[in-house]
Amino acid sequence: MRTALVIGTGLIGTSAALALAGRGVTVHLTDHDPARARTAAALGAGTDEIPEAPVDLAVVAVPPAHVPATLAEAMRAGVARGYLDVASVKGGPRRELEALGVDMSTYIGTHPMSGKERSGPLAATADLFEGRPWVLTPTRETDTEVLNLALELVALCRAVPVVMDADAHDRAVALVSHTPQLISSMVAARLADADETAVRLCGQGIRDVTRIAASDPTMWIDILSANPGPVADVLAGVAADLDETVRALRALQSSDEDKRRDGASGVEDVLRRGNAGRERVPGKHGAAPAVYETVAVLISDRPGELARIFADAGSAGVNIEDVRIEHATGQQAGLVQLMVDPSAAPVLAAALRERGWALRQ
Known part of the structure; x- marks a missing residue:
């Protein structure tokens, strides 16, 4: 890869551009807001000048709702040999792109599993993706050359390629990314009107749980609007656990010893299932989590x-x-x-x- 076009100079697009530019790729930058592209260029992510000839790879880094139209426009203009997007939802945008009648052999959907609570080009860093999974969702139509360009992008960003089916990816991120965002926001929302004395008692536990609640709501509305079904399915399971846990806690208030025993058992069940789930979260270098x-x-x-x-x-x-x-x-x-x-x-x-x-x- 010698040349690339990054369409969308937010956190992800600018970070990818910084990584590519730092490894010798000529990167062209464009954004619906030219000021953002100029900012990214000033940071060393590339140039905001329009490429004179088709580039090797076009990286579309716009919100999920805008991915199909943006890709179709770029593909019809022939701006690149290969095209990919980095949106956090894959199945819906791919089907919309297919409906637009473009050549799907030149496209591959991807999703780098990395980010920050802050957005925009000023939050970008060249090492944002290092060591992080980068999902690729090729289909039977995907040209080998396009897949290789995507793999080269992942390598240049020093990420770890993971190949998945698009819909399986969407169900997975609903579980490990989208639902945690909503739950973190729900917990943090309890603090909005809490007594100041209680807020002053906040320790590391509440900081850990609410860290991602600082994320940009506008960005997350775009993401969740593109993946509502799988997220709702996961939340339904969480809601069932919440109902059971509320009942168990109410039972602990009872004067009946049997009810208190049942309540304690119910609370213990959810805590132990939580232990079992936490043990499956990969630790350092993707291995089983170590006990430190x-x-x-x-x-x-x-x-x-x-x-x-x-x-x-x-x-x-x-x-x-x-x-x-x-x-x-x-x-x-x-x-x-x-x-x-x-x-x-x-x-x-x-x-x-x-x-x-x-x-x-």
């Missing part, structure tokens, strides 16, 4: 403190597998939770104490 031990360190809110603690861990020969930061309410300090291999935890704790860090149990 946490070393908690008190840290002040001063520039360079995180860098210093990571450097001290590195000097001790300990690899930090994950990290969480919990800020202390109303104070210029916080708690850094360093997740490490259990065998490395005593080594790290001793090294950090020796360097003057205050550890917490």
Whole structure:
């Protein structure tokens, strides 16, 4: 691949353009808002000049509702040898594109499983896709050359290709992406009118659950409107669990010992099923999730403190597998939770104490 055209310079389009441009591909940028394309170009993602000849690959990075029309327009204009989109829904847009009567052999649907709560070109980074799954949904009609261009794009973005059927993909993302977004938003909505005293008690748990609730509602309306059925199916299952859990909790309030026992059993059931589901979430490098031990360190809110603690861990020969930061309410300090291999935890704790860090149990 020597040349590419990125249509849509939001987070995903600009990030892909940055990755391609950084690896020597000449990238042309276009957007319905020319200012966004100019911003992406200024960031080093390519040029906002129109290509003089057909490019090797056109990457359509627009909301799902606009994918079919945008692709059809580009394909009829012959702007590229191959075409793909990066929308988070695959089945519906493909069927709409087929109905428009274009040459489907030059097209492949794709979806990089990566993103941020922020949108727009200024949120983009060249490493957004590194190590992340990038779904490809080829059909019998897909030309081998187009599939190879898509695979080359994935490789240049340092992502991991995953081949799926389009409708299977939509059911999968309903479960692992779209429903979590709605549930996170529902939990966060409970905080909107909550008493300030309660909000001040927020800890890492509520921050973890509500992190993605900060996402752009307009973007998510576009996504959910393109995949409503599978999301509704998953939510129906969640709703059934909620009903059962509410009944179990009400039973725990009963003065009847048998009802309380049944209530406790119902709550335990959903918690244990949650344990079993969580164990299936892939861990580092896609392997089964490892069990890490946490070393908690008190840290002040001063520039360079995180860098210093990571450097001290590195000097001790300990690899930090994950990290969480919990800020202390109303104070210029916080708690850094360093997740490490259990065998490395005593080594790290001793090294950090020796360097003057205050550890917490």
